Amino acid sequence: MAERKLKIATTSLAGCFGCHMSFLDIDEKLMLLNDRIEFNRSPLTDIKQCSPSDIGLIEGGVCNADNVRVLREFRANCTILIAVGACAITGGVPAMRNYFDLRECLEEVYLNGTGVTNPQIPSDTELPLLLDKVYPVQEVVKIDYFLPGCPPSADAFLQLLVPQLDGQKPQLAADQLHYD
Amino acid sequence: MTDSKSSKSTATGTRRIAIDPITRIEGHGKITLMLDSDNHIQEARLHIVEFRGFEKFIQGRPYWEVPFFVQRLCGICPVSHQLAAAKAVDQLAGINQLTPTATKLRRLLHFGQILQSHALHFFHLSSPDFLFGFGSDPMRRNIAGVLEKYPDIAMQGIKMRKYGQQIIEAITGKRVHGTGTLPGGMNRPLSQTWRDALLADIENVLQWSKNALRLNEQIHTEHPEHADFAMFHSNYLSLVDDTGALEFYHGGLRACDSGGTPIFDHQDYCDYRQILREEVRAWSYMKFPYLQQLGNDRGWYRVGPLARVNNCDAITTPLAEAARRRFKAFGGEGPVHNTLAYHWARMIEVLHCAESIQHLLHDNEITGTDLTAEKGDRRQQGIGVIEAPRGTLFHDYTVNDEGIITKANLIVSTTSNNQAMNESIRSVANQYLDGHEITEALLNHLEVAVRAYDPCLSCATHALGKMPLQVELLDAEGKLVHRLVKHGGAETRV
Ligand code: SF4
Numbered sequence: 001m002a003e004r005k006l007k008i009a010t011t012s013l014a015g016c017f018g019c020h021m022s023f024l025d026i027d028e029k030l031m032l033l034n035d036r037i038e039f040n041r042s043p044l045t046d047i048k049q050c051s052p053s054d055i056g057l058i059e060g061g062v063c064n065a066d067n068v069r070v071l072r073e074f075r076a077n078c079t080i081l082i083a084v085g086a087c088a089i090t091g092g093v094p095a096m097r098n099y100f101d102l103r104e105c106l107e108e109v110y111l112n113g114t115g116v117t118n119p120q121i122p123s124d125t126e127l128p129l130l131l132d133k134v135y136p137v138q139e140v141v142k143i144d145y146f147l148p149g150c151p152p153s154a155d156a157f158l159q160l161l162v163p164q165l166d167g168q169k170p171q172l173a174a175d176q177l178h179y180d
Numbered sequence: 181m182t183d184s185k186s187s188k189s190t191a192t193g194t195r196r197i198a199i200d201p202i203t204r205i206e207g208h209g210k211i212t213l214m215l216d217s218d219n220h221i222q223e224a225r226l227h228i229v230e231f232r233g234f235e236k237f238i239q240g241r242p243y244w245e246v247p248f249f250v251q252r253l254c255g256i257c258p259v260s261h262q263l264a265a266a267k268a269v270d271q272l273a274g275i276n277q278l279t280p281t282a283t284k285l286r287r288l289l290h291f292g293q294i295l296q297s298h299a300l301h302f303f304h305l306s307s308p309d310f311l312f313g314f315g316s317d318p319m320r321r322n323i324a325g326v327l328e329k330y331p332d333i334a335m336q337g338i339k340m341r342k343y344g345q346q347i348i349e350a351i352t353g354k355r356v357h358g359t360g361t362l363p364g365g366m367n368r369p370l371s372q373t374w375r376d377a378l379l380a381d382i383e384n385v386l387q388w389s390k391n392a393l394r395l396n397e398q399i400h401t402e403h404p405e406h407a408d409f410a411m412f413h414s415n416y417l418s419l420v421d422d423t424g425a426l427e428f429y430h431g432g433l434r435a436c437d438s439g440g441t442p443i444f445d446h447q448d449y450c451d452y453r454q455i456l457r458e459e460v461r462a463w464s465y466m467k468f469p470y471l472q473q474l475g476n477d478r479g480w481y482r483v484g485p486l487a488r489v490n491n492c493d494a495i496t497t498p499l500a501e502a503a504r505r506r507f508k509a510f511g512g513e514g515p516v517h518n519t520l521a522y523h524w525a526r527m528i529e530v531l532h533c534a535e536s537i538q539h540l541l542h543d544n545e546i547t548g549t550d551l552t553a554e555k556g557d558r559r560q561q562g563i564g565v566i567e568a569p570r571g572t573l574f575h576d577y578t579v580n581d582e583g584i585i586t587k588a589n590l591i592v593s594t595t596s597n598n599q600a601m602n603e604s605i606r607s608v609a610n611q612y613l614d615g616h617e618i619t620e621a622l623l624n625h626l627e628v629a630v631r632a633y634d635p636c637l638s639c640a641t642h643a644l645g646k647m648p649l650q651v652e653l654l655d656a657e658g659k660l661v662h663r664l665v666k667h668g669g670a671e672t673r674v
Binding site: 027121122 | 212227229231254255258338341342356453457462463587627
């Protein structure tokens with residue numbers, strides 16, 4: 001009898017995709033996992049909206065209204081929600097902009113930038129509302145587990161996911177608790 | 181149609197359809213279509229919706245930190261950012277020439293990066309479109325589907341990417357966001373153990389690269405209809421070496437027009453400010469670069485594998501050069517303008533990377549220990565340009581007397597393809613969607629066009645946006661964390 005596959009949804013908010021890349025660094029094991037897991041909404045699939053899933057992996061912090069919406073969509077649909085990487089947990093490098101006023105940043109890029117033609121600040125309704133600061137994900141929704149690292153190693157992803165395939169709690173070896 | 185390929189009517193009777201988010205690309209973007217009541221396309225746009233603000237927040241930091249901050253703009257091509265910044269930092273530190281070992285290590289690192297990024301893009305992200313069809317079942321149209329149906333192809337892709345990542349790990353200590361470059365050199369030698377391990381696999385990697393190229397050549401010869409897909413004529417920009425050959429790490433700028441005639445050649449990239457300008461448009465956070473001498477209407481250009489293979493006069497490694505000649509022969513006179521030929525050109529480059537890696541690993545200097553050059557007189561401006569997997573990448577930094585950054589400008593590769601990606605979706609929308617009932621399968625055609633460019637919208641959006649109206653950020657308990665108020669004229673929905 002075929003086992004039920006564990007459903008995993010993933011997204012990148014204000015992140016660099018490095019955490020997703022590190023997950024793919026499990027290399028050939030992706031083939032083995034493929035028998036046991038199924039991807040839901042993820043940059044790797046064409047599923048554009050999250051539906052009920054066992055695990056949600058969130059990369060990146062929260063920098064705009066879209067990020068808030070997607071994060072809530074994940075919280076509402078995922079039994080276990082995991083913040084993956086420094087950006088999700090602390091805001092990371094994108095949160096360096098928190099030391100500056102938003103307007104200053106805009107002006108630097110769109111009005112005072114090198115070689116700019118037609119200086120203006122993009123304002124179309126298609127562009128999501130930007131938050132004044134970049135927030136860690138746990139300030140917006142409840143998070144069940146935190147996987148540190150920039151990015152967490154491929155092994156850390158496996159240690160996080162493999163026990164859950166058998167309904168166990170994830171375990172992280174001490175040497176995987178690192179922050180670079 | 182899936183839910184978030186959403187559709188809604190407006191007061192004027194036009195209908196808006198959004199593909200949000202675009203999937204199987206790196207980064208955050210969406211496509212919007214405006215249609216009239218007969219489903220005729222009024223407008224098709226690619227919007228880049230995310231921002232960083234790097235140019236601002238890097239100000240005030242010491243220059244030697246830059247390569248390690250800036251690579252965190254992009255986890256797919258972090259090495260490209262690290263290397264472009266490192267080249268700028270070399271200039272800031274007054275160093276003109278690296279040691280032979282340091283130069284070779286950086287080149288090896290860069291070949292590893294291009295190999296892994298290209299493999300990722302084709303096998304993990306784009307191959308489902310070609311193996312299953314543009315309009316095939318969206319639930320299967322992904323890497324998991326390829327692993328099930330075509331395990332050999334998927335596994336070769338996974339192993340090619342792995343090999344590139346291992347090169348990066350061997351040189352920088354980590355597969356993603358390691359450290360390697362120093363002002364004027366590199367921070368550790370390549371160990372003999374790593375060199376042996378990498379050499380042990382290189383024959384396989386060469387074979388897989390040949391297979392990947394053959395698969396792409398097959399796709400294009402068996403599907404003549406691909407030739408017209410999102411096809412249009414454009415200018416091309418890339419680096420070339422002194423002889424005009426394909427070059428990724430260091431060279432002069434060459435721009436060619438749509439007939440293949442040089443607009444300029446062997447330009448020193450430190451003069452890029454005289455050559456390029458960037459236009460801002462209200463509906464995207466990504467700017468629109470163009471060649472100043474042609475103006476913003478006619479001066480836009482394409483970068484990346486298609487531009488590089490079109491622009492170069494030769495490739496220095498034999499198998500890739502033979503592949504380039506077949507590519508040229510396929511295109512006939514002048515450059516190949518087919519947008520889907522990006523994939524083919526990408527696989528020619530993969531083969532060139534594999535050949536070059538083999539060559540460098542056999543070079544005894546690669547494990548040398550003379551890694552840093554003597555520092556010279558510090559300079560106030562440093563400009564580093566390389567060919568990243570997705571195209572020409574510009575980093576430009578100004579520092580004060582204390583070595584603190586006072587100004588930064590980046591033109592990332594994907595930004596240069598902004599106009600071209602918009603042209604591509606317009607072309608596909610008009611050719612395939614206009615007047616038809618819009619289905620998921622048709623909408624994926626638009627994404628296929630964007631994917632051809634392998635856009636990395638993660639690093640294309642290092643700028644910050646504007647807040648058009650009030651929003652409240654609530655915490656998990658529903659408590660107000662922050663409220664924002666509109667300060668622009670535009671009406672919007674949240
Ligand atoms: S934690 Fe690091 S790797 Fe992950 S998204 Fe942030 S910068 Fe990228």
